[in-house]
Amino acid sequence: xxxxxxxxxFQEDKVSEFLQNFNSVKDKIRNVNGCRLLELYRxxxxxxxxxxxxxxxxxxxxxxxxxxxxxTGVWAVTKPLFAQKAEAWSVDKxxxxx
Numbered sequence: 001x002x003x004x005x006x007x008x009x010f011q012e013d014k015v016s017e018f019l020q021n022f023n024s025v026k027d028k029i030r031n032v033n034g035c036r037l038l039e040l041y042r043x044x045x046x047x048x049x050x051x052x053x054x055x056x057x058x059x060x061x062x063x064x065x066x067x068x069x070x071x072t073g074v075w076a077v078t079k080p081l082f083a084q085k086a087e088a089w090s091v092d093k094x095x096x097x098x
Contacts, residue, residue, distance in 0.1 A: 004062055006052045007087040014081035015048055021077050028070055034061020048083065
């Protein structure tokens with residue numbers, strides 16, 4: 001399993017639009033084959049900065065999502081709302097303590 005982390009900085013007046021869209025597609029994204037967990041975080045110091053953490057079984061599962069009609073639609077709505085280019089990392093989960 002690996003984790004995809006995406007940092008997104010939105011124009012201040014576009015945050016509510018992003019949140020509305022995210023809420024309408026979050027279950028669809030979470031139910032994509034291979035997606036095991038989807039989380040959304042908001043920066044405590046800058047309310048226009050968000051992070052998504054998505055947990056994937058295999059890299060190919062994420063790639064299949066990125067090539068899907070669902071992703072294309074989500075990205076078409078989300079990208080114009082950015083104040084700056086999104087940053088993304090794929091990381092391997094080594095330890096998790098609960």
